[in-house]
Amino acid sequence: MMGPAHSLSGAAAWLGVGAASAAAGHTMPWPVLLVGTLICAGAALAPDLDHKAATISRAFGPVSRALCEIVDKLSFAVYKATRKQGDPRRTGGHRTLTHTWVWAVLIGGGASALAITGGRWAVLAILFVHMVLAIEGLLWRAARPSSDVLVWLLAATSAWILAGVLDKPGNGADWLFSDPGQEYLWLGLPIVLGALVHCVGDALTVSGCPILWPIPIGRKRWYPLGPPKALRFRAGSWVELKVLMPAFILLGGVGGAAALNVI
Secondary structure: OOHHHHHHHHHHHHHHHHHHHHHOOOOOOHHHHHHHHHHHHHHOOHHHHHOOOOHHHHHOOHHHHHHHHHHHHHHHHHHHHHOOOOOOOOOOOOOOHHHOHHHHHHHHHHHHHHHHHOHHHHHHHHHHHHHHHHHHHHOHHHHOOOOHHHHHHHHHHHHHHHHHHHHOOOOOOOOOOOOOOOOOHHHHHHHHHHHHHHHHHHHOEOOOEOOOOOOOEOOEOOOOEOOOHHHOEOOOOHHHHHHHHHHHHHHHHHHHHHHOOOO
């Protein structure tokens, strides 16, 4: 799928988690719902860091472009080192390592560890990165014509304000993990969810997605998981633009209303 659809699906997924939490009697504080939604929307773009034409590769200028090259080469190396006889030969690393559950867990776990060991500045860095991606994904019509600096300033301001709101007692810095020193441990959860939602979205497209790596399936370790080919679509097709994106918006709206106990 394309960037905007990925971001909308990520936002809808975290709002769905909020709705499930409310139904279970553990309503999220509204700052957690808001921040988690934005982080998940941004994290749903991150697996495409292995593709030089993706939104994330442009989001941070030369830094993200250089990182994209590194991740692509790393992913390709891992693919070559672990492929089985049935896996096809490739010339690049797109839709390999970063499109697996292993990567999602590692990135989310790393973010949680950074948040609880790095203090406020680490939290701000995590928020800033995902705010930039959320702006690029959710506000793509406005973000693309805008300068990178303007997007970065908006993301930095948003990160600073949201961190300040979360830090206030009862607003969610210690949501889910309340022991001393575990504030913001939950930040990894929307990152894991966003990455997994990205993989599920790509699995619906023609090429499928090797979400289950390194679990072998038949003669393949990089099995492109997905529905029957007749139900798949091409990225950027009318199915994505006219069906899935409106559906994500609708589901997100319903999930948000349920999470806030409006319905």
